[in-house]
Amino acid sequence: MATKHCPMVAAAAREAAQQPTKDRGRRQFLQVVLGGGILASLASFIYPVLRYVLPPPAADLGNDSVLAGTASELKANSAKIFKFGSRPGLLIKTASGEFKAMSATCTHLSCTVQYRSDVQQVWCACHNGMYDLAGRNISGPPPRPLELYDVHVKGEEIYVNRKQGA
Amino acid sequence: MKNALRVIACLFLLTWGAAAAEKNVCLDCHSQMEAPLKVTPAEFANNIHAEKGLTCTSCHGGDATSDSDPMSRTAGFRGHIDRRQVPELCGSCHSDGAKMRQYNPSLRTDQLAQYKTSVHGKKLAAGDQKVAVCTDCHTVHDIRPASDPRSSVHPTNVANTCKRCHADGEYMKDYKIPHDQYAGYTASVHYKAMSEGGDLSAPTCTTCHGNHGAAPPGLATVENVCSTCHVFQAQLFDKSPHKKAFADAGMGSCVTCHSNHRITHPTDAMVGSGTDSVCTNCHSKGDAGFQTAEDIAARFRELSGAVDVSSNLLQRAAHSGMEVSDAQLELDSARDSLTKARVSLHSFNVKRVDEDIDAGLKTAQKTREAGLAALKQREYRRMGLLVSLATILATVGALAFYIRQMENS
Amino acid sequence: MRYAATYVRDWLDQRFGWEELIYPLRHKTVPLHRLSYWYFLGGITLFLFGVQVTTGILLLLYYRPSANEAYESVKYISTQVQFGWLIRSIHSWSANLMVFTAFAHMFSVVFLRAYRKPRELTWVTGALLLFLVLGFGFSGYLLPWNTLAFFATKVGTEVPGQIPVIGHWILVFLRGGEDVTGATLTRFFGFHVAVLPGITTALLALHLALVQKFGISVPPRVEDEWSYKPEQKKEMKFFPNFLLREVMAWYVGLGALAALAAIYPWELGAKAEPFASAPAGIKPEWYFLWAFQTLKLIPSRILVFDGELIGILGMGLAGALWLALPFLEPKRLRRGYRLLTGAGVFALVYIVSMTIYGWVAK
Numbered sequence: 001m002a003t004k005h006c007p008m009v010a011a012a013a014r015e016a017a018q019q020p021t022k023d024r025g026r027r028q029f030l031q032v033v034l035g036g037g038i039l040a041s042l043a044s045f046i047y048p049v050l051r052y053v054l055p056p057p058a059a060d061l062g063n064d065s066v067l068a069g070t071a072s073e074l075k076a077n078s079a080k081i082f083k084f085g086s087r088p089g090l091l092i093k094t095a096s097g098e099f100k101a102m103s104a105t106c107t108h109l110s111c112t113v114q115y116r117s118d119v120q121q122v123w124c125a126c127h128n129g130m131y132d133l134a135g136r137n138i139s140g141p142p143p144r145p146l147e148l149y150d151v152h153v154k155g156e157e158i159y160v161n162r163k164q165g166a
Numbered sequence: 167m168k169n170a171l172r173v174i175a176c177l178f179l180l181t182w183g184a185a186a187a188e189k190n191v192c193l194d195c196h197s198q199m200e201a202p203l204k205v206t207p208a209e210f211a212n213n214i215h216a217e218k219g220l221t222c223t224s225c226h227g228g229d230a231t232s233d234s235d236p237m238s239r240t241a242g243f244r245g246h247i248d249r250r251q252v253p254e255l256c257g258s259c260h261s262d263g264a265k266m267r268q269y270n271p272s273l274r275t276d277q278l279a280q281y282k283t284s285v286h287g288k289k290l291a292a293g294d295q296k297v298a299v300c301t302d303c304h305t306v307h308d309i310r311p312a313s314d315p316r317s318s319v320h321p322t323n324v325a326n327t328c329k330r331c332h333a334d335g336e337y338m339k340d341y342k343i344p345h346d347q348y349a350g351y352t353a354s355v356h357y358k359a360m361s362e363g364g365d366l367s368a369p370t371c372t373t374c375h376g377n378h379g380a381a382p383p384g385l386a387t388v389e390n391v392c393s394t395c396h397v398f399q400a401q402l403f404d405k406s407p408h409k410k411a412f413a414d415a416g417m418g419s420c421v422t423c424h425s426n427h428r429i430t431h432p433t434d435a436m437v438g439s440g441t442d443s444v445c446t447n448c449h450s451k452g453d454a455g456f457q458t459a460e461d462i463a464a465r466f467r468e469l470s471g472a473v474d475v476s477s478n479l480l481q482r483a484a485h486s487g488m489e490v491s492d493a494q495l496e497l498d499s500a501r502d503s504l505t506k507a508r509v510s511l512h513s514f515n516v517k518r519v520d521e522d523i524d525a526g527l528k529t530a531q532k533t534r535e536a537g538l539a540a541l542k543q544r545e546y547r548r549m550g551l552l553v554s555l556a557t558i559l560a561t562v563g564a565l566a567f568y569i570r571q572m573e574n575s
Numbered sequence: 576m577r578y579a580a581t582y583v584r585d586w587l588d589q590r591f592g593w594e595e596l597i598y599p600l601r602h603k604t605v606p607l608h609r610l611s612y613w614y615f616l617g618g619i620t621l622f623l624f625g626v627q628v629t630t631g632i633l634l635l636l637y638y639r640p641s642a643n644e645a646y647e648s649v650k651y652i653s654t655q656v657q658f659g660w661l662i663r664s665i666h667s668w669s670a671n672l673m674v675f676t677a678f679a680h681m682f683s684v685v686f687l688r689a690y691r692k693p694r695e696l697t698w699v700t701g702a703l704l705l706f707l708v709l710g711f712g713f714s715g716y717l718l719p720w721n722t723l724a725f726f727a728t729k730v731g732t733e734v735p736g737q738i739p740v741i742g743h744w745i746l747v748f749l750r751g752g753e754d755v756t757g758a759t760l761t762r763f764f765g766f767h768v769a770v771l772p773g774i775t776t777a778l779l780a781l782h783l784a785l786v787q788k789f790g791i792s793v794p795p796r797v798e799d800e801w802s803y804k805p806e807q808k809k810e811m812k813f814f815p816n817f818l819l820r821e822v823m824a825w826y827v828g829l830g831a832l833a834a835l836a837a838i839y840p841w842e843l844g845a846k847a848e849p850f851a852s853a854p855a856g857i858k859p860e861w862y863f864l865w866a867f868q869t870l871k872l873i874p875s876r877i878l879v880f881d882g883e884l885i886g887i888l889g890m891g892l893a894g895a896l897w898l899a900l901p902f903l904e905p906k907r908l909r910r911g912y913r914l915l916t917g918a919g920v921f922a923l924v925y926i927v928s929m930t931i932y933g934w935v936a937k
Contacts, residue, residue, distance in 0.1 A: 044550075083491075551837040
């Protein structure tokens with residue numbers, strides 16, 4: 001700031017006065033470095049902004065309402081596991097064609113449950129826990145029922161979201 | 167006028183009649199007495215029998231409405247019921263199907279028959295008066311249904327009821343059984359599941375020993391009791407070499423390794439050749455079982471370690487803002503495999519355990535790769551930062567020199 | 576290059592009167608003395624505001640202001656959008672830095688006595704701008720709709736609710752209802768991206784115009800020195816000398832922000848669950864900690880009055896006095912200096928120590 005007090009600057013000033021050609025070259029070099037630096041730094045700011053404004057391929061927010069599957073991909077009396085937030089969910093198409101969805105995390109020791117088409121109930125392979133189609137724990141170690149989710153069928157697409165209310 | 171008088175008379179009779187119906191002279195005196203004769207109306211009011219319309223005389227006989235002679239022998243007064251007669255007295259109603267149907271058709275009526283098969287029932291028949299009879303567990307006057315949380319035989323209270331005798335060293339000193347069952351049970355996972363987890367289906371004393379027909383399961387049959395819930399472990403165990411070995415040695419299945427009452431949460435350290443291992447209780451270095459134990463323990467450590475490594479990696483990545491929720495979900499299935507391996511352990515067959523471990527290891531590997539990829543992203547960010555900082559530094563430096571130069575000329 | 580610049584300048588001048596417009600800027604000077612470094616703070620705050628507007632607009636491209644989607648949209652920005660993590664973390668870091676530099680700028684004005692006549696209105700607009708910055712911070716904090724923000728907002732909006740007579744109306748106005756809900760989120764979003772920026776732009780324009788009009792103030796001691804020894808008086812041209820130095824500072828600031836964003840990315844936390852109970856130890860953001868801690872320390876009853884109410888009214892009074900600071904300087908100048916400097920030192924020490932206390936307290 002206080003340029004007159006800085007000895008280094010004073011020395012440079014003397015040098016500059018004594019060598020005009022050297023000074024010219026130095027000035028040009030400095031301008032190149034400055035211009036280049038500004039351009040490069042601006043590029044390093046603008047590049048991320050440009051990438052940012054172009055939306056990524058996955059437009060899904062992954063919120064509480066999830067596209068769990070399509071109506072045609074599931075046969076009657078079968079089920080699939082889908083991702084619900086950070087936990088697995090179970091989407092069941094019952095023998096009568098109705099869709100049911102519930103948490104797939106067993107309430108005993110958190111294994112992932114599966115649908116058994118022979119007994120038409122939800123089964124946990126770890127310790128033989130059984131749940132009915134309403135998620136109620138009916139036999140084995142599970143202490144609590146499976147959380148049920150709401151299912152909305154929109155044409156071909158099946159949406160699952162957490163139960164509203166309360 | 168005449169009609170009014172009639173109404174008044176009816177009302178008078180009704181109230182007098184109702185009072186007469188509720189009249190219970192027994193309580194009038196016995197509520198004032200000292201223990202053991204004291205019975206308060208409050209105590210009696212809690213009683214399921216009182217709710218159903220029974221009174222003191224239903225068990226003790228006599229005439230509750232008589233002011234002059236309630237304890238009349240002619241009215242059937244029995245006085246204090248002797249302990250040896252209690253089961254028969256209770257059974258006089260509770261074993262009578264037709265009678266119980268009037269009050270609660272779904273109640274069982276085999277309690278007395280069961281009791282006669284129990285240790286308590288047999289000893290009572292042989293003359294031992296220290297053993298439990300109906301009133302010891304169900305209480306005498308404030309008997310509530312077992313489903314009432316305040317009942318002494320509600321699942322959450324059963325252990326406390328049994329311990330009144332069974333944990334009393336002084337009381338049990340003539341019997342050849344230990345009295346540490348309650349202490350062991352309260353340290354167990356079953357107790358924790360019920361008392362802390364609120365799981366009413368968790369086993370308590372009567373779940374394994376029976377309630378009315380209470381008797382210890384016996385070493386040969388204890389596995390049947392455990393396997394009512396722990397199905398897979400029992401099935402695998404039955405196919406394992408331990409089944410015959412234990413039976414021949416007179417060792418109980420399940421309880422030899424897991425204990426009967428102090429069933430603590432099993433840990434991986436119980437397997438193998440470490441200090442906490444149960445395998446080394448029988449097996450020693452050199453025999454095949456020892457080797458199997460060590461192999462299985464090693465595989466557990468392998469998978470458990472792999473899961474931890476992946477979990478840490480993914481945590482670090484998530485903490486840096488990377489999207490790793492898919493990988494974290496997959497890691498859960500690796501944890502599932504570990505849980506399954508701990509069940510398949512009961513086959514005591516390395517190959518069988520390997521099936522679960524290998525599946526888990528594959529998944530853990532995939533998640534580890536995902537975590538590393540996410541962390542690589544983080545490095546990419548820092549590299550980008552470095553580049554940007556370098557350009558900024560160059561610009562700032564050049565600016566400084568430019569200013570200097572400008573102000574000198 | 577130089578020819579092109581001259582051509583553009585002439586073009587602009589013939590159509591906008593460009594030369595006339597920038598004439599005062601050309602001749603603007605900055606006094607040079609040992610305390611001149613403090614003059615950078617205003618510019619840095621302005622720069623950070625610019626960063627906020629830019630990153631804020633970028634965030635607006637992806638953010639969704641409803642209770643169902645807000646958290647997910649911020650998560651989306653942080654994890655899916657290219658460089659979204661950078662924009663979001665810069666926005667959060669820059670917000671905190673801006674509050675800090677705004678406070679520092681204000682305190683430097685107090686201690687350098689730059690609020691004196693004729694700059695009273697510059698002070699008033701500046702103090703109002705500081706309140707607006709705090710409003711930005713408070714409203715913006717809720718927008719990710721995470722647990723900490725939800726409960727901090729709940730606690731924070733309770734405070735004005737205690738004001739007698741009008742308190743309840745203020746609370747309902749702020750929350751968009753009786754409780755903190757999705758309606759609060761929508762409302763805070765409106766405040767944060769429309770209302771506050773509008774008012775701030777107007778006040779900022781006024782503040783800068785006033786600074787431009789009256790020039791940079793010189794501290795009284797330096798003024799005295801220069802009146803004795805006029806040869807010691809030094810000035811620097813604003814354009815380009817001081818401005819280039821400011822640009823240097825801004826570049827360094829950008830680098831610092833980028834480093835903070837990359838090495839210490841801003842956390843997202845867990846999604847707010849309105850019906851869950853508040854986690855233990857809920858605290859507001861650091862710049863409100865001093866007020867929060869003060870209210871916590873006030874006893875529940877002072878004489879016959881409710882302690883918290885006294886605290887709130889007291890803080891309101893302090894704020895009003897602070898706003899009117901230039902008008903409070905007593906006529907007897909020497910005493911007045913010491914009094915106001917003392918008040919300034921007290922305020923600074925109080926705020927800093929209460930912030931630290933609030934930070935370490937359970």
